[in-house]
Amino acid sequence: xxxxxxxxxxxxxxxxxxxxxxxxxxxxxxxxxxxxxxxxxxxxxxxxxxxxxxxxxxxxxxxxxxxxxxxxxxxxxxxxxxxxxxxxxxxxxxxxxxxxxxxxxxxxxxxxxxxxxxxxxxxxxxxxxxxxxxxxxxxxxxxxxxxxxxxxxxxxxxxxxxxxxxxxxxxxxxxxxxxxxxxxxxxxxxxxxxxxxxxxxxxxxxxxxxxxxxxxxxxxxxxxxxxxxxxxxxxxxxxxxxxxxxxxxxxxxxxxxxxxxxxxxxxxxxxxxxxxxxxxxxxxxxxxxxxxxxxxxxxxxxxxxxxxxxxxxxxxxxxxxxxxxxxxxxxxxxxxxxxxxxxxxxxxxxxxxxxxxxxxxxxxxxxxxxxxxxxxxxxxxxxxxxxxxxxxxxxxxxxxxxxxxxxxxxxxxxxxxxxxxxxxxxxxxxxxxxxxxxxxxxxxxxxxxxxxxxxxxxxxxxxxxxxxxxxxxxxxxxxxxxxxxxxxxxxxxxxxxxxxxxxxxxxxxxxxxxxxx
Amino acid sequence: xxxxxxxxxxxxxxxxxxxxxxxxxxxxxxxxxxxxxxxxxxxxxxxxxxxxxxxxxxxxxxxxxxxxxxxxxxxxxxxxxxxxxxxxxxxxxxxxxx
Numbered sequence: 001x002x003x004x005x006x007x008x009x010x011x012x013x014x015x016x017x018x019x020x021x022x023x024x025x026x027x028x029x030x031x032x033x034x035x036x037x038x039x040x041x042x043x044x045x046x047x048x049x050x051x052x053x054x055x056x057x058x059x060x061x062x063x064x065x066x067x068x069x070x071x072x073x074x075x076x077x078x079x080x081x082x083x084x085x086x087x088x089x090x091x092x093x094x095x096x097x098x099x100x101x102x103x104x105x106x107x108x109x110x111x112x113x114x115x116x117x118x119x120x121x122x123x124x125x126x127x128x129x130x131x132x133x134x135x136x137x138x139x140x141x142x143x144x145x146x147x148x149x150x151x152x153x154x155x156x157x158x159x160x161x162x163x164x165x166x167x168x169x170x171x172x173x174x175x176x177x178x179x180x181x182x183x184x185x186x187x188x189x190x191x192x193x194x195x196x197x198x199x200x201x202x203x204x205x206x207x208x209x210x211x212x213x214x215x216x217x218x219x220x221x222x223x224x225x226x227x228x229x230x231x232x233x234x235x236x237x238x239x240x241x242x243x244x245x246x247x248x249x250x251x252x253x254x255x256x257x258x259x260x261x262x263x264x265x266x267x268x269x270x271x272x273x274x275x276x277x278x279x280x281x282x283x284x285x286x287x288x289x290x291x292x293x294x295x296x297x298x299x300x301x302x303x304x305x306x307x308x309x310x311x312x313x314x315x316x317x318x319x320x321x322x323x324x325x326x327x328x329x330x331x332x333x334x335x336x337x338x339x340x341x342x343x344x345x346x347x348x349x350x351x352x353x354x355x356x357x358x359x360x361x362x363x364x365x366x367x368x369x370x371x372x373x374x375x376x377x378x379x380x381x382x383x384x385x386x387x388x389x390x391x392x393x394x395x396x397x398x399x400x401x402x403x404x405x406x407x408x409x410x411x412x413x414x415x416x417x418x419x420x421x422x423x424x425x426x427x428x429x430x431x432x433x434x435x436x437x438x439x440x441x442x443x444x445x446x447x448x449x450x451x452x453x454x455x456x457x458x459x460x461x462x463x464x465x466x467x468x469x470x471x472x473x474x475x476x477x478x479x480x481x482x483x484x485x486x487x488x489x490x491x492x493x494x495x496x497x498x499x500x501x502x503x504x505x506x507x508x509x510x511x512x513x514x515x516x517x
Numbered sequence: 518x519x520x521x522x523x524x525x526x527x528x529x530x531x532x533x534x535x536x537x538x539x540x541x542x543x544x545x546x547x548x549x550x551x552x553x554x555x556x557x558x559x560x561x562x563x564x565x566x567x568x569x570x571x572x573x574x575x576x577x578x579x580x581x582x583x584x585x586x587x588x589x590x591x592x593x594x595x596x597x598x599x600x601x602x603x604x605x606x607x608x609x610x611x612x613x614x615x
Contacts, residue, residue, distance in 0.1 A: 105597050106596065106597065107597075108589055108593035108594070108596050108597070109589065109593075200574070201572075201573040201574050202574055202576075215571065215572050215573065216573075241581060244576075244579040245572065245574070245576060247574065308562065311558065311559055311562040313556070314555065314556035314557075314558055314559040314562075315556075315559050315562075317552065317555075317556050318556060318559060325533060329534075332534075333599060334598070334599070334600075334606050334608050335597070335598055335606055336597030336598060336599075337597065337599070338599065339599035339600065342536075346610070346613045347609045347610060348609060348610050348611065348612065348613050349608050349609045349610065349611055350534065351609075352609045353534045354531075354534045354535060354536040355536055357533075357534055357535045357536070358535050358536035358537065361535065366535055366537075366541075366545070367545065367548060367549065367552075369533050369535065370526060370529045370530060370533060370535070370545060370549065371549060371552060371553075373529045373532050373533045374521060374525070374529055374549070374553070377529070377532075383560045384556075384559070384560065386569060387559045387560040387562065387563060388559050389569035389570055389571060390562070390563030390567040390568070390569050390570075391559055391562050391563055392569070392570040392573075393563070393567050393568055393569065393570045394562065394563055394567060396570060396573075428548055428551075428552060429551055429552060429555055432552075442573075443573070444573055445572075445573020445574045446573075471573070471574060
């Protein structure tokens with residue numbers, strides 16, 4: 001098997017090859033580092049990575065090989081490399097949240113999920129790009145330049161976790177960690193033809209995830225197959241005393257659910273409010289086909305209504321900025337991160353803080369801090385933040401009513417396929433609308449999964465199918481997701497990423513064309 | 518509900534400790550007015566009888582034994598500080614000298 005074939009396999013297939021000693025962890029890790037060198041850099045590279053962790057990744061891989069040779073019992077994913085979204089803190093590598101304010105910052109501690117990856121002996125390939133502090137749906141709000149979609153280098157990879165999704169879609173990593181506050185794992189998954197899961201709120205510890213909106217944020221897996229996400233969620237999930245909102249449920253049964261292989265007798269609800277008007281034609285068409293495939297596999301399809309979902313976006317854009325404005329108050333130019341001195345006048349702490357935050361935060365972050373400060377200010381609190389919290393109750397009630405009728409819900413993940421870089425950057429509101437189908441899950445804390453549903457006829461770009469389950473029932477997503485994935489792949493004759501353009505040539509040709517200009 | 522205007526944005530920027538130029542204030546006021554307008558329907562969605570939800574999964578207080586757990590060393594805590602002296606964060610003047 002060539003290195004190129006090796007990096008295109010699933011994480012579970014890589015794990016099997018490692019266990020069978022057909023390939024070493026060093027070879028596997030090196031193959032991914034070579035791929036990163038080939039497609040990530042340069043003027044027209046994918047730019048999924050903000051930092052590449054070459055030496056440590058190879059050292060961990062070598063250690064895995066030595067232990068395996070000595071006959072030690074290892075975790076199933078030991079030696080399978082992984083990329084980490086740069087919103088999650090890591091010792092020994094910079095963590096920037098894609099913000100200037102944290103440029104070069106080295107965390108003195110590891111996030112709980114990172115500790116778990118290290119305990120499983122998974123080499124960390126590096127840190128992936130995102131919208132600054134995870135605020136955005138295109139990765140264009142990164143202070144270090146956008147990530148490009150491996151399907152079309154002129155298009156966005158989604159956001160905020162565009163780096164993690166693009167890294168996996170470009171075969172730079174078989175697995176990645178993401179974070180999802182309003183869709184930041186799922187929407188990038190949809191537009192890059194990959195899989196991503198937002199677990200139940202509290203199922204995976206948030207300790208060490210740089211907070212945006214604490215009641216919505218959730219760390220989750222990013223991968224190319226449903227089974228791989230299940231494997232990764234079992235590694236990172238479970239109770240953590242360092243996160244007070246962590247659930248005590250064990251992180252088990254997800255891989256088994258992905259291997260059940262049937263949906264006979266399951267009830268699948270189509271959310272009336274989350275398809276049709278406002279959804280791109282090709283998205284709607286692929287979505288309807290996926291629903292029919294599940295029906296043909298023996299699932300019962302029921303239409304359900306969630307009437308309060310129409311208030312979800314509004315409630316989200318009150319709750320999220322309110323929590324973000326509070327969480328981002330810690331960037332004060334004193335304890336960590338950058339400090340900027342005012343150009344003139346006295347050097348008081350207040351003026352230094354204002355100058356630091358003016359220079360360190362990008363436009364979208366400032367916009368959300370101001371909006372949150374507004375929503376929380378005296379006189380507006382009840383009308384805005386208070387009302388938004390009530391809408392949260394209404395949305396939970398909608399989910400409760402729907403799940404009284406069905407086992408899982410289904411909708412398109414994103415209303416549109418990947419748009420062009422620059423297309424929506426100056427129109428915040430149209431950017432926010434990308435998350436219309438993903439936000440309700442965060443407001444209610446329920447788990448959601450996206451998997452590729454095919455390519456839209458009009459532009460040949462990936463369409464994402466979203467599955468939603470009741471809180472603590474993440475296993476249902478993996479069961480239904482794996483079945484739908486296998487039915488779709490049988491139609492396509494292989495994984496959807498087989499249809500993506502040959503990236504190495506694309507990056508080279510594009511860079512050459514740019515140079516010629 | 519009141520629309521958001523430039524003076525209000527200037528006041529909010531001051532509260533949030535973010536210095537803003539005149540251009541930035543103008544732009545921010547225009548953009549925020551559009552956003553606020555689109556989300557104000559939220560205040561009409563729920564009546565007084567609907568309880569508020571602050572967290573997605575209801576949880577009660579989490580307690581632990583009152584013993585020292587893992588803490589950062591002074592060196593670790595100060596490792597990312599822009600300025601430090603004698604094992605402490607060093608801050609600019611709190612008060613303006615008159």
